Amino acid sequence: MTDTKGSGSPNLSRRSLLKAGLATSGAVAAAGALPATARAGGDPLITEIQDWNRYLGAGVDEAPYGMPSEFEAHVVRRNVPWLTADTVASINFTPLHELDGIITPNGICFERHHGGVAEINPADHRLMINGLVDTPLVFTMKDLKRFPRENHVYFLECAANGGMEWRGSQLNGCQFTHGMIHNVMYTGVKLKTLLDEAGVKTNGKWLLPEGADAAHMTRSIPMEKALDDCLVAFKMNGEALRPEQGYPLRLVVPGWEGNMWVKWLRRLEVGDQPWHHREETSKYTDLLETGKARRFTWVMEPKSVITSPSPQAPVGHGKGPMVISGLAWSGNGRITRVDVSLDGGRNWTTARIDGPSLSKSLHRFYLDIDWDGSELLLQSRAMDEHGFYQPTKDELRAARGENSIYHNNGIQTWYVQKDGAVENVEVS
Amino acid sequence: MSKFLKALALGTTLAAFPLMASGAAAGDIDAGQKVFKKCTACHAVGDGAKNKVGPQLNDVFGRAAGGLDGYKYSKAMIKAGEDGIVWDDESLSAYLKKPKEFIKGTKMAFAGLRKDADLDNVIAYLATYSSAAATGEDTSSAPAATAPETVVARAAAVTSLRDGGIYGIGRVALPEEIAAWDIDIRPDGLGLPEGSGTVADGEVLYTDNCAVCHGDFGEAVGRWPVLAGGHDTLTEDRPEKTIGSYWPYLSTVYDYVRRAMPFGNARSLSDDDVYAITAYLLYLNDLVDDEDFELSKANFLEVRLPNEDNFIPDDRLDEVHYAEKGEPCMTDCKPGPVEITMRARILDVTPDSGDDDAAAVGAVD
Incomplete structure (x- = not known):
């Protein structure tokens, strides 16, 4: 998001501006702006020799596993302390406002644990298949790596993403309103391959995956989905799963709510009925205004959010070229269109989707505008390949009330002010 | 027990056995040639073999089920290939023992070979016409002076091989292991323990x-x-x-x-x-x-x-905004200028924004 072509100015960072004593006044400078004209005598960052121009840097092996630049130290997962009782049964949020493209780096994929992160030596891990199968089986990790494998990019979204916003705008930042999502490439074995190896009996209609962590997480999955596109994955973005993402083995349930993607996967039981366990009765059911509650609401609906500008990523320049950037996704398949509004949903322009357009994966969209410096009410609206598009928050509330917690995919509004600051608002 | 483990138990020159040779090595090729006479009405193998009633069987090892171009397979066989079945000694053994059980809907009329020895032998015979399968002769002529650690490594690698399945990977779960992990309870009472x-x-x-x-x-x-x-x-x-x-x-x-x-x-x-x-x-x-x-x-x-x-089933798609899908409005979608009706800053429960747990509502679990 650094393409500011036509600005005609040296691209200085805020840090270098301050160092050079060039900080100009007002919010524009505070947001990290470009000077309008070159300084007399030239930019000292160019005219003077800098330390890094002269002295030697770190050698190879300084960081056997590399980390981001120290100047990126603020790009981290963050939690909302008031939301849950304890961090071992809690959630944190992906810093979406700092990312671009569609892939989430492994170290900042949001975490949701129900009993903390299980630490498992892969040599000690076992996967069992039992229940209504011809042959109950046990696999080691080595066994699993002998089956044919596949690679797929999928988003994983917690059903509660946006859950704090049902009653209205509450949190200032897309990290907090939309950050219970990540998108990585998984490597693993098709779940169908493993189930076929055990031989599912004809009355085997449901599957119960179970985790090896202290929560022993379980969910009921219909066999049709299990045999369709689920994976048993051991890699993310090319490297082993991170411990907080289920190392050494997790279930991948494309397009469906994240709670079903059981981490530290140790068992798959085949049955003829669902189990109605805690995470599909007490939790992850959607209470409606009538007092009825929907259950087995698995699919994540079409959704989008503008990640920049957004409250944590204010506009860092004055009027002129501005890149509006965001993410869109749907559990139904590919995103075919994203519309962006600058006036709170009165008029819309179709944005440009850039990068890979993959089924059940994040899509990156851009709208490049010439900002006149006036206030904006930014919205984005995703449409998927089945023609479903994102409802407004009012439409959702009219249909469901305010107590559903889960599956809030309503259209988000960001209020961009003249000084570039951005706030989470709701509009008429 | 897999054939390879049988070979281990026999203490033959296993150190030199290529893994793929396990099944073939267990069979008698000459005896297999006789068994194959039961097959020749429909199948040919060897130089110039052509498809007959059934597909020709040169290089059948390593071939996906239903995978020979130019032969018209049953839908069941094509699906078996799509599902990942590849012919090797394990899958051939299962198929030739009970063809209609292993691939429901196969058009091969043959009822199956009852004797395990016939199975081993005919598979060993077919393996001599497949480059993807090493033959018993190859293995017996290999040098015997393989490093001992290789034996260990290979033995460890195959201890989980078993009869049956499609790949033969993994081992059978023991009843006490299932009992230790399978503790789930269902609303109909299935799984409730005594007590x-x-x-x-x-x-x-x-x-x-x-x-x-x-x-x-x-x-x-x-x-x-x-x-x-x-x-x-x-x-x-x-x-x-x-x-x-x-x-x-x-x-x-x-x-x-x-x-x-x-x-x-x-x-x-x-x-x-x-x-x-x-x-x-x-x-x-x-x-x-x-x-x-x-x-x-x-x-x-x-x-x-x-x-x-x-509790009711998922009926989200009946909601008006999904049921009436079509072209969304693009211009003048609201009657007049849009007003802000609520601002996050009023409540401000964003982390690090000050009094961030004041009146916050919401839950994730």
């Missing part, structure tokens, strides 16, 4: 193990889950979803307490303990009123939770 416990016993256990987070009366401490009360609150502004007010099935309570509680010491309660705690949770929810009430496997299904009938 029982009373409300009075449950009170003691609950006080010791549960009250620290869930409160003495299930009212909860801090943001830990509330377990009792909340009756008739589901349509209110702040619904309280407890076992008594919300949960549909008692089996879920038993299953969850046994698998995940007490928090930080899972699986430490006995089955009787879990019955007792479950009974006490019924008591806290006014669903039983007798401290002598004993919950057991025998009477478990007699207890029904009040909110069971208020």
Whole structure:
């Protein structure tokens, strides 16, 4: 998001501006702006020799596993302390406002644990298949790596993403309103391959995956989905799963709510009925205004959010070229269109989707505008390949009330002010 | 036991056996040639072999089921290939033993080879016409002076090979292993263990193990889950979803307490303990009123939770905004300029923004 072509100015960072004593006044400078004209005598960052121009840097092996630049130290997962009782049964949020493209780096994929992160030596891990199968089986990790494998990019979204916003705008930042999502490439074995190896009996209609962590997480999955596109994955973005993402083995349930993607996967039981366990009765059911509650609401609906500008990523320049950037996704398949509004949903322009357009994966969209410096009410609206598009928050509330917690995919509004600051608002 | 393990047990020159040769090595090629006479009415193999009633069998090892171009397979065989079946000694052995069982819908009329020796031998014979399968002759002529660690490595790598399945990977789960992990309970009572416990016993256990987070009366401490009360609150502004007010099935309570509680010491309660705690949770929810009430496997299904009938299937797609899909409005979609109706800054519960836990609402679990 650094393409500011036509600005005609040296691209200085805020840090270098301050160092050079060039900080100009007002919010524009505070947001990290470009000077309008070159300084007399030239930019000292160019005219003077800098330390890094002269002295030697770190050698190879300084960081056997590399980390981001120290100047990126603020790009981290963050939690909302008031939301849950304890961090071992809690959630944190992906810093979406700092990312671009569609892939989430492994170290900042949001975490949701129900009993903390299980630490498992892969040599000690076992996967069992039992229940209504011809042959109950046990696999080691080595066994699993002998089956044919596949690679797929999928988003994983917690059903509660946006859950704090049902009653209205509450949190200032897309990290907090939309950050219970990540998108990585998984490597693993098709779940169908493993189930076929055990031989599912004809009355085997449901599957119960179970985790090896202290929560022993379980969910009921219909066999049709299990045999369709689920994976048993051991890699993310090319490297082993991170411990907080289920190392050494997790279930991948494309397009469906994240709670079903059981981490530290140790068992798959085949049955003829669902189990109605805690995470599909007490939790992850959607209470409606009538007092009825929907259950087995698995699919994540079409959704989008503008990640920049957004409250944590204010506009860092004055009027002129501005890149509006965001993410869109749907559990139904590919995103075919994203519309962006600058006036709170009165008029819309179709944005440009850039990068890979993959089924059940994040899509990156851009709208490049010439900002006149006036206030904006930014919205984005995703449409998927089945023609479903994102409802407004009012439409959702009219249909469901305010107590559903889960599956809030309503259209988000960001209020961009003249000084570039951005706030989470709701509009008429 | 897999053929390879048989070979291990026989103590032959296994160190030199290429892995793929395991099945072929176990068979007698000459004997296999005789067995193959049963097949020649439909199949050819060897130089210039062509498809007949059945496909020619040169290089059948490593070929996907239904994978020979120019031969018209049954749909079942093509699907088997799509599902990942590749011919090797394991899959051929399973197929030739009971063809219609291994691939339901195969058009091969042959009933199958009953004798294991015939199977081994004919597979060994076919392997001599497949470059993907090493033959017994190859292995026996290989040098015997292989490093001992290679033997160990290979043995370790194949200890999980087994008969059956499509790939033959993994081993059969033992009954005691399944019993150790398969502790799930269903609403119809499937999985409930033998045992029982009373409300009075449950009170003691609950006080010791549960009250620290869930409160003495299930009212909860801090943001830990509330377990009792909340009756008739589901349509209110702040619904309280407890076992008594919300949960549909008692089996879920038993299953969850046994698998995940007490928090930080899972699986430490006995089955009787879990019955007792479950009974006490019924008591806290006014669903039983007798401290002598004993919950057991025998009477478990007699207890029904009040909110069971208020769960409905996913009908989101019937909502107006999804049901009426079509071109969304692009211009003049609202009558006049849009007004801001609510600002996050008013409440401001964003982390690090000051008084960030003031009036916040929301939950994820």
